[in-house]
Amino acid sequence: MNEMNGLFLALNLVVLLIIGLILVRAPWITQRSLFFGVRVPASTWDHPSAQRLRRIYAGWTAASSAALLFASILLYVRQPDWTLLAAMYLPLLLLLIQFLIYVFCWRSARHLKQTQNWQTSATVYADTASSRSRQSFRDLPWSWYLISALLCLIAALVSLAVYPTLPDVLVKHWNFAMEADAWGEKSLLHILIQPLLAFVMVLFMLAANLGMYRSKLQVENENPALSFARHRLYRRLMSHVLGFITLVMTVMFVAITPMTLNLWVPSAGTLIGGILFFSLLMLIPPIWVTLKAGQAGNRLKPEISSEDRLNAGILPRDLPAAATRIRDDRDWKLGLFYFNRDDPSLFVENRFGSNNGLNYARKTAWLIVGILAAVSVMSYYVTTVLLCRLLAT
Amino acid sequence: MLIQIDFASDLPIYRQLRDQIVIGLATGQLEAGEELPSVRRLAADLGINLHTVHKAYQQLRDEGFLVLDRRSGAVMAKNIPDQPEFQNWLSRQLEPLVAEAICRKMSTNDLQALVRTLDQSMRQLKKDGEMQNE
Structure with a gap:
């Protein structure tokens, strides 16, 4: 266990750094007309109060990230056995602290909107061309998924081909030092489970990509044509990122196939190095695109096609709403949680940062939250109990 | 075409939606035979009730602008019928x-x-x- 602690510390530091970086940058990633979850005119971006609030948020978030980084190093020096627990729980603590800082900023932003009388329009937009039912299927980057599925198929066929030549008893498990510690009789299920799991993962990623195309957009009211063009470009970029991640994950799965067939057993160093390399490879593109393109691609400068510019009618309709609290803000609890009974959408683009969220007025949303919560609480509980037992002995 | 709905307007939402589609057709931004988003998808994009979109689509169908079909969804009519009145x-x-x-x-x-x-x-x-x- 002890020799792994250094690795856990490194992992913890990397995770805290990445989460901290993204959280600190979040107000700048978000589009200009969304100020801590409150819709404001984009021109308020340079307002001194707005700049000050963003700096306060970034300062506190950066300070808490730094404090937690320092705490994990201190813990490693004082109580090295607790490193894995720290690696599991400190990122969660950072998210909790950031949530509290965010809520403070959201309240200030709402107050600013009222006192400064920052009026926004109550107009919503839909693009008839991009929401045609078959459009999202056409926009998917199919090649990534097809190549991944093909790799799974090849792995399965190769496994089947060598199956008769394999010994009757196969090694099924290795310990940390890559010494065999569990054996079992060979079976078709055992050698096919790896490609099968990989294939299920490819299907899951494909569904996630399709889900991204279905999720509700945060359209910038002041220039909807540009906003739709940016969304389109951003979704294409993110689809390729998802496709790339799918391919890397498939390669990881398939690379383990020779191990399950007992044809080749890598050393512990090679295995850990390989996993780290592939994980980093998967992390870099999404982080890079998120920081560069901004939420829904608001930092991108796409070409606006003449079709984008088409509005119905010839008269301007885009007038600021008389009421200061329009329904748009009312539907976003804390600026974070979308709750709109009328809206049939399930997935929505968040108002802060660049994630997707749910419409919590839908029952399906709570089902998804329930499943996710159950899975994460259970895995955290099991790992924590196991670790505490290990620490006690 | 970009459909715009103004929540601050006096006009009911289904009426605005119906008007937008007719204007789209008049200005050539929607073409005869063009497919419109499904009721569910348009309601989700605009964040409005399904019934509101349904009502607008039904009115457009009754007026002869739209053909509603279970399989192909909502399609702009190929030719608009003459209405003597x-x-x-x-x-x-x-x-x-x-x-x-x-x-x-x-x-x-x-x-x-x-x-x-x-x-x-x-x-x-x-x-x-x-x-x-x-």
Whole structure:
């Protein structure tokens, strides 16, 4: 266990750094007309109060990230056995602290909107061309998924081909030092489970990509044509990122196939190095695109096609709403949680940062939250109990 | 085409939606035979109730602008049927508006110019679109 602690510390530091970086940058990633979850005119971006609030948020978030980084190093020096627990729980603590800082900023932003009388329009937009039912299927980057599925198929066929030549008893498990510690009789299920799991993962990623195309957009009211063009470009970029991640994950799965067939057993160093390399490879593109393109691609400068510019009618309709609290803000609890009974959408683009969220007025949303919560609480509980037992002995 | 719905407007949402689609057709931004988003998808994009979109689509179907079909969804009609009573209906719609314009001392010329401008800009938009497509 002890020799792994250094690795856990490194992992913890990397995770805290990445989460901290993204959280600190979040107000700048978000589009200009969304100020801590409150819709404001984009021109308020340079307002001194707005700049000050963003700096306060970034300062506190950066300070808490730094404090937690320092705490994990201190813990490693004082109580090295607790490193894995720290690696599991400190990122969660950072998210909790950031949530509290965010809520403070959201309240200030709402107050600013009222006192400064920052009026926004109550107009919503839909693009008839991009929401045609078959459009999202056409926009998917199919090649990534097809190549991944093909790799799974090849792995399965190769496994089947060598199956008769394999010994009757196969090694099924290795310990940390890559010494065999569990054996079992060979079976078709055992050698096919790896490609099968990989294939299920490819299907899951494909569904996630399709889900991204279905999720509700945060359209910038002041220039909807540009906003739709940016969304389109951003979704294409993110689809390729998802496709790339799918391919890397498939390669990881398939690379383990020779191990399950007992044809080749890598050393512990090679295995850990390989996993780290592939994980980093998967992390870099999404982080890079998120920081560069901004939420829904608001930092991108796409070409606006003449079709984008088409509005119905010839008269301007885009007038600021008389009421200061329009329904748009009312539907976003804390600026974070979308709750709109009328809206049939399930997935929505968040108002802060660049994630997707749910419409919590839908029952399906709570089902998804329930499943996710159950899975994460259970895995955290099991790992924590196991670790505490290990620490006690 | 970008459909815009204004929540601050006095007009009911289904009515705004119906008007937007008719204007889209008049200005050539929606073409005959073009597929529209499904009721569910459009409601989700705009964040409005399914029934509101359904009501607008049904009205458009009743007026002959839209063909609704279980399999192919909502498609703009290939040819708009003649409605003999349309002119009659239109003058009834315009009556209170013209009356108000007179009360507010708008001249006959200004009123005619207003209608002409609207009419010409819509036709011009349609012509521009057709030129671009060629």
